[in-house]
Amino acid sequence: MDLSFVLGQSITQALGVTAIIYCLAAMGLNLQFGYTGLLNFGQVAFAAIGAYSVGVLVISFGASLWAAIPIGLLASVVLALVLGIPTLRLRADYLAIVTIAASEIIRLMVRSIALRDTFGGANGVNGKMGQAFHDLNPFPAEIDLPFFTWTRQDLWVVAVGWSLIAIFTLGTWLLVRSPWGRVVKSIREDENAVVSLGKNAYVYKMQALILGGLLGTVGGIVWAIAKQSVQPDNFVPDVTFFSYTILLLGGAARVFGPIAGAIIFWFLLVFVGEFLNQMIAAGWITFLLPTDVGPIRFILVGLGLMGLMIFRPQGIFGDKRELALDAR
Amino acid sequence: MPANGRRAQEAQAVLATVPRVPGAPKPDPILLASSIVRRFGGLSAVDVAHVEIQRGSITALIGPNGAGKTTFFNLLTGFDTPDEGTWSFNGRSMGKLSPYRVARLGMVRTFQLTKALNRLRVIDNMLLGAKGQRGEHLWASLFPFLWRGQEAMNTKRADLLLARFSLDAKRADFAGSLSGGQRKLLEMARALMSEPELIMLDEPMAGVNPALTQSLLQHIKMIREEGSTVLFIEHDMDMVHDISDWVIVMAQGQIIAEGPPGDVMRNPEVIDAYLGAHHEMALTESGQSLTTGDAT
Numbered sequence: 052m053d054l055s056f057v058l059g060q061s062i063t064q065a066l067g068v069t070a071i072i073y074c075l076a077a078m079g080l081n082l083q084f085g086y087t088g089l090l091n092f093g094q095v096a097f098a099a100i101g102a103y104s105v106g107v108l109v110i111s112f113g114a115s116l117w118a119a120i121p122i123g124l125l126a127s128v129v130l131a132l133v134l135g136i137p138t139l140r141l142r143a144d145y146l147a148i149v150t151i152a153a154s155e156i157i158r159l160m161v162r163s164i165a166l167r168d169t170f171g172g173a174n175g176v177n178g179k180m181g182q183a184f185h186d187l188n189p190f191p192a193e194i195d196l197p198f199f200t201w202t203r204q205d206l207w208v209v210a211v212g213w214s215l216i217a218i219f220t221l222g223t224w225l226l227v228r229s230p231w232g233r234v235v236k237s238i239r240e241d242e243n244a245v246v247s248l249g250k251n252a253y254v255y256k257m258q259a260l261i262l263g264g265l266l267g268t269v270g271g272i273v274w275a276i277a278k279q280s281v282q283p284d285n286f287v288p289d290v291t292f293f294s295y296t297i298l299l300l301g302g303a304a305r306v307f308g309p310i311a312g313a314i315i316f317w318f319l320l321v322f323v324g325e326f327l328n329q330m331i332a333a334g335w336i337t338f339l340l341p342t343d344v345g346p347i348r349f350i351l352v353g354l355g356l357m358g359l360m361i362f363r364p365q366g367i368f369g370d371k372r373e374l375a376l377d378a379r
Numbered sequence: 380m381p382a383n384g385r386r387a388q389e390a391q392a393v394l395a396t397v398p399r400v401p402g403a404p405k406p407d408p409i410l411l412a413s414s415i416v417r418r419f420g421g422l423s424a425v426d427v428a429h430v431e432i433q434r435g436s437i438t439a440l441i442g443p444n445g446a447g448k449t450t451f452f453n454l455l456t457g458f459d460t461p462d463e464g465t466w467s468f469n470g471r472s473m474g475k476l477s478p479y480r481v482a483r484l485g486m487v488r489t490f491q492l493t494k495a496l497n498r499l500r501v502i503d504n505m506l507l508g509a510k511g512q513r514g515e516h517l518w519a520s521l522f523p524f525l526w527r528g529q530e531a532m533n534t535k536r537a538d539l540l541l542a543r544f545s546l547d548a549k550r551a552d553f554a555g556s557l558s559g560g561q562r563k564l565l566e567m568a569r570a571l572m573s574e575p576e577l578i579m580l581d582e583p584m585a586g587v588n589p590a591l592t593q594s595l596l597q598h599i600k601m602i603r604e605e606g607s608t609v610l611f612i613e614h615d616m617d618m619v620h621d622i623s624d625w626v627i628v629m630a631q632g633q634i635i636a637e638g639p640p641g642d643v644m645r646n647p648e649v650i651d652a653y654l655g656a657h658h659e660m661a662l663t664e665s666g667q668s669l670t671t672g673d674a675t
Binding site: 069074222225226229230231232233234236237239241243244245246247248250251252258372375 | 456458477478479480482483487488489490494495496497498499503506507508510512513514515516517519520521523525530555556566569570572573661
């Protein structure tokens with residue numbers, strides 16, 4: 052049994068690309084759900100838009116990565132407008148329904164055989180779509196840390212990824228402590244009260260939807276650049292729900308919630324999985340097969356999260372007094 | 380009593396000359412509504428032929444449960460759309476305006492079911508009310524130096540209002556931790572933060588304990604003394620009698636009587652409207668059976 056390997060794998064994932072992508076998606080949900088109270092159940096659609104913009108434009112159309120990124124961001128704004136214009140005037144549930152449907156529509160569309168020439172069908176788009184980014188890599192070599200090693204390429208992605216997260220976290224912090232943040236938090240509490248005081252709640256909800264979507268799109272762009280492969284089955288609704296899990300784990304409406312949530316979530320998931328694998332390999336667990344580990348780690352992590360929600364429902368950074376007010 | 384100052388006497392003097400009939404024209408109406416109709420299926424919830432609200436007065440809107448008072452409020456403030464009718468505020472036509480625009484023009488309402496923003500602090504509830512905040516724009520919000528000065532001024536004003544409403548001790552508490560009566564106070568204070576010309580209070584006294592009622596009455600009188608107009612819905616006849624300059628009575632969606640409080644309460648049609656709606660109930664001396672909640 053090699054505990055340092057388990058630990059190394061867990062830390063790599065907890066600080067690595069996957070955590071960065073989910074952290075960005077959860078930061079978007081934090082703005083939308085945590086602060087504004089918008090139930091976006093289709094965050095994965097915004098990530099898919101970012102990833103596919105890079106993949107399709109760079110690989111299928113031979114465009115430059117630096118052109119593909121702004122186009123992806125623009126497409127994300129358009130998606131937010133398309134989803135928001137009909138639903139944001141209605142009750143919160145409508146946005147939830149429309150966003151989850153839209154995320155599946157987008158996934159099934161890029162997966163379809165009819166559009167295979169553009170989106171690559173079930174195989175997606177593969178190729179060196181992030182090359183322009185990796186060419187800028189200033190790191191001379193891979194880095195050896197206790198327990199784990201990062202390749203030169205990973206190191207560059209991770210450094211830029213966490214820097215982006217730091218910048219966006221600062222931006223979120225500035226936003227939510229400003230009068231703008233006060234308005235969106237008030238919309239979360241009671242939209243009619245906000246409207247009755249002369250604020251156009253619709254515009255604020257739209258802004259939050261767009262900003263949150265853009266964060267998800269940045270996550271998708273990071274995905275495409277880091278993994279150099281974009282496949283439709285990467286963008287299933289689970290991504291959205293993992294992002295919500297991360298958000299609630301860290302604490303909704305807390306600036307650092309998504310960061311802590313993403314790191315802990317991926318650490319636990321990988322740690323439990325690798326730990327079980329090692330136990331099976333060492334013959335200490337005989338009633339499980341290695342193929343069982345995938346589902347079982349979700350069960351165990353799920354149980355842990357249930358425990359957290361029961362004993363610390365406000366998440367890691369949350370304020371319990373604030374949550375108690377919900378009971379009224 | 381300072382609250383019953385110059386403005387109160389002025390308002391009452393002006394209104395003394397107004398005929399006591401439904402739809403009576405006022406010398407200086409701030410709000411003017413004509414043939415407002417709102418139907419829910421076959422039921423005409425509101426069918427108001429004509430009504431005017433005198434500027435600078437405290438006007439009470441009373442009526443039995445289901446008379447359409449709150450619906451009428453909703454229509455005037457843009458939270459609901461009438462099937463027919465026109466109305467104007469300060470001479471500006473208000474039909475088809477979104478509720479936030481109505482509020483920006485200076486016609487601010489409160490709600491029967493209090494809408495305190497529970498997970499915001501009391502002071503933040505207040506600050507939300509301030510108008511024309513630069514920091515409420517997305518881009519400007521990222522640069523605190525653009526709005527910090529204005530925020531400080533708003534905070535000063537909010538603190539003054541909180542002190543006036545005896546909420547200053549609760550300043551940093553979550554609004555959700557306040558009592559029902561305190562929330563009513565907070566909602567009224569928050570509405571005042573937007574410096575409304577016309578403040579429309581939907582049952583400001585409902586659920587407020589009697590000790591607090593007196594101070595609330597004083598606050599409403601103060602609003603008038605500061606030059607704003609107050610229109611309020613209320614069931615408590617003692618209160619209506621105490622503070623209003625003019626009373627409008629609605630029943631079954633229509634305005635059935637208007638006049639100074641003393642006159643209206645002696646009006647047989649008004650007594651009928653209330654007794655008709657509650658004929659099986661015993662009316663107590665203080666009119667307690669009329670103070671049950673109103674679902675309109």
